[in-house]
Amino acid sequence: LERVFQRVMDQALKAVQAAACYIDDVVIFSKSEEEHAEHLEATLDAIADxxxxCHLEKCKIARRTVAYLGFEVQCGMGIQEAKxxxxxxLGAPKDKGALRALLGFLNYYRRFIPNFSKRAYRLNQLLRGKKWEPEEEQARRxxxxxxxxxxxxxxxxxxAPHGLEQQ
Structure with a gap:
């Protein structure tokens, strides 16, 4: 059912370049208040067409910061503080299920963690039967x-000038 609704929403908003949606969460990107009013009207028209x-009591309109899919989006994108x-x-995982949940959570936000694969290596090894030792706790911390x-x-x-740095 979610896939069907997602397809309906994608089809409804395909002409609105300033809107993105995931199921029933729609975000409208604008550079100014005037532009936002235009984008909002176009989005609402597309949804009505x-x-x-829309349930207006659930809508958050003209926000500088938006919580969206576990991220805090403004001029940049960060992780929601609540997450x-x-x-x-949570503390240290007590079993493989909890470890998988921790690794899944961390993997979702990996783009915010420099050298994620290297840092998560010891925790991933725990899934292969390695024992939890102080080094694994340090990796988690x-x-x-x-x-x-x-x-x-x-x-x-x-x-701005762009370049690559070798590590």
Missing amino acids: AGLT VAVLVK DLLEAIKAGTVLQLPKKD
């Missing part, structure tokens, strides 16, 4: 610190 409706708080409260660092990803500035 598709025979769909980080949940991770910190290192990953948590990287998540808590609050890295924000941004698009590169068009006019």
